[in-house]
Amino acid sequence: MTPFWNVRRNSFFTKLLLAFLIVGTVPFLFHMFAFRFFIGNIRAEIVKNTDLRMNYTVSNYEDHFRKLEEAVAPLLNNPNVGTVVANSADKFVYFSAVNKLRDELALLSSSANHLYVQNVFVSFQNQPFVIDKTGLVSVQNMFTRDYVHPMYEERFWTDPFTGPDRYRIYPAVHFKKEQLDGSIAETGLYIPVLFKHKINHSFYIGAFLDAEAVFRSYSLSGNDLFQIIDRDGTLLYSSNPNELTGVAAHIPVSRSGAGSFFSDNGNYVFEHAGQASGLTYLNIVPNENIAGQISRLNIVLYSLLVLSVLSSIILSIILSFKFKQPIQKLVHSLQRMNPNFQLRSKIAEFKLIGDRLQHMIVSTDSIREDLQRKTKMLEKYGYLDLVKRINVNHKDVHSLVDTSRPFFFVLIQIERTRRFRELDIDEQGLTTYIVEFINLTMQQQFPGSVTAQSDKDILFSIVFAKPEDSVKWHELLDRMKPVFDRDSGFYYLTVAANPTLRGASEFTAAYEDGMELLHQRRLNGETQIITQSSPGLHDIHFSPAEEREFDSHLQTGSSAGAIELIRRIIARVERNGGTAWAYRQLAQVIVSKLLMALAAQKIDAGEWKGERPLYEQAKQIATAEEYIECVQSWIIRAAELIAAKSSEKDPILDYVRSYVEKHYGEDIQQETVAGKLNISSGYMCSYIKSRCGETFTDLLNEVRVSKAKQFLEGTDCKIHEVASRVGYQNANSFTRMFRKLTGLTPLEYRREKRMAEG
Helix, strand or coil, rough: CCCEEEEEECHHHHHHHHHHHHHHHHHHHHHHHHHHHHHHHHHHHHHHHHHHHHHHHHHHHHHHHHHHHHHHHHHHCCCHHHHHCCCCHHHHHHCCCCCCCHHHHHHHHCHHHCCEEEEEEEECCCCCCCEEEEEEHHHHHHHHHHHCCCCHHHHHHHHHCCCCCCEEEEEEEEEEEEEEEEEEEEEEEEEEEEECCCCCCCEEEEEEEEEEEEEHHCCCCCEEEEEEECCCCCCEEECCCCCCCCCCCCCCCCCCEEEEEEECEHHHHEEECCCCCEEEEEEEEEEEHHHHHHHHHHHHHHHHHHHHHHEEEHHHHHHHHHHHHHHHHHHHHHCCCEEEEEECCCHHHHHHHHHHHHHHHHHHHHHHHHHHHHHHHHHHHHHHHHHHHHHHHCCHHHHCCCCCCCCCEEEEEEEEHHHHHHHCHHHHHHHHHHHHHHHHHHHHHHHCCEECCCCCCCEEEECCCCCCHHHHHHHHHHHHHHHHHCCCCEEEEEEEEECCEEECHHHHHHHHHHHHHCCHHHHHHHCCCCCCCCCCCCCCCCCEEEEHHHHHHHHHHCCHHHHHHHHHHHHHHHCCCCCCCHHHHHHHHHHHHHHHHHHCCCCCHHCCCCCHHHHHHHCCCCCCHHHHHHHHHHHHHHHHHHHHHHHCHHHHHHHHHHHHHHHHCCCCCCHHHHHHHCCCCCHHHHHHHHCCCHHHHHHHHHHHHHHHHHHHHCCCHHHHHHHHHHCCCCHHHHHHHHHHHHHCCCHHHHHHHHHHCC
């Protein structure tokens, strides 16, 4: 029988464990040998490493100053600077040069240049202002409010005009800034760098270099003290915040250009001289730090040795078990000769990772497209906020809106025809099509333009352009009009295109002006482009006499008389240059009067079955023919309903009307008619009022005026004779009543009728 130890010794687990232990022992022995071999050279390696890091830092600092000088050099010969210095009388050229110079300074100050410049400015001799990345800034605000420090008072910034240096770096200080509430806040640690032209000393360019950002980017000194000293021994920058810049350096400098040495106080100083700038760079490492590093390194190395031994033993045991278990399963499967066992060569984890990664990429593309769509939608919401003052008041939405460029504003109203409504076409689909077409056309000519929907049938376009683009913009609108005219059978547009170039704060005013221009549309079914407004029409309402005549015709069921009156009013609107808006307002007035007449007769307006509400019809009138057709149909239908209501049998009302029709030429008294009905005159009057909405006197005057019209049309009787025949003893009273009910005097009525017949 095989001894137990021999079985265990020959097992896969035992051999695998021994192999891992041997593998772990070899690095341990190597580390022990390497530690003892290199321990004596650690100090030299630390010095060498620090020196290499110092070389890297100095090289980057020198290269950075060179790049900054190269970036500023074009500005010294920039023609825009010369224009500002010349102080040209042409303000347009002057401010154009200022704006261009501001843009170049802003570009130089941007993070994309990796120059770590917080701001760049141009200072002019004998000028009360400077130009920086924000534009014109007064000298006083610049150096007593925005960049405040006792070392750099306002007087300091005038010295460079007379100084001999063309390029100089000044000590870094913590500048402060005065806030709007009067408090002082620290802005950052900046190194002022000034550049002057070789010949022209009437200006210089200054840059505020972010000292901490440059140090973070180029320094590898860790916790060591890093300093920069100029030729005069002045400390320009120190990584120790307690060290004051602008004072003589206390660290001894060898002035040999490069090297390392121990200073008097035992610190190890690494000195490098900048070849181009003439600056001296120091990296100061206290001696105890080097000794401490070696001591710490000893502790770390011994700890690593112990940790490596323990980890090797633990990992050897764990890995042995990890490898043993799947192999045991394979062995058991082979011993049992399981035919269903399959050894797959593909690793499922990698396949799963691949599948998930593919799914992630597809999902990312979908998310990106969705994000772009939502960003465009939020941009339109931002402009809609500015146009209609919705006050979204969200900084992320407002950040998408460009309010820095001038723009032309276009307001478009969509009108759908009767044919469109009969075909029951998707209204929102039409609106979306028009928005996409206008947006695509505008953006091709004017990139950045925005077209959006502000109301159900109202669209607006914000076209960013320049003053010289006005002609091109109008030509674009003229080219778009034939496209919409092709579908004039289904819809037409009113395009309010104000030719005024708007500023950033005029979004709402532009929208309101556009709404006024929409009211200038003429009544037809074509797409119209309106660029200027005309005096509005105010006389679109009924006069008191016309109201009474209109009501009289309706109450008597005379649709022809009511239509004739409406034609006179329409003719007046047309003579006064009536717009589509005026016609629709008049249509709504007519609708209101018809509904009031029906209500007076206690007729339900809902008897217009199967038709859209009258007010909705009035809003959708497109052409003059459709307008006349609708108004006539409304009046005829209302007169029919009133006539049908009046034809209903009513013994009292029928008797009163019959008596008045027979005796209209006599002196009729209410008491006489009431007595014949055996009722009181008060009851009779209230009864008539409740049934037909008018008094007995109104009914009598309507009949008499109606008979008078017949005499005026069919005879040559004089006015006083006609008055006598219809029951008026006084011709003046007859004339006043006739004018009250018809709006015309009897003589004017006869003349109009004769002219119409002749």
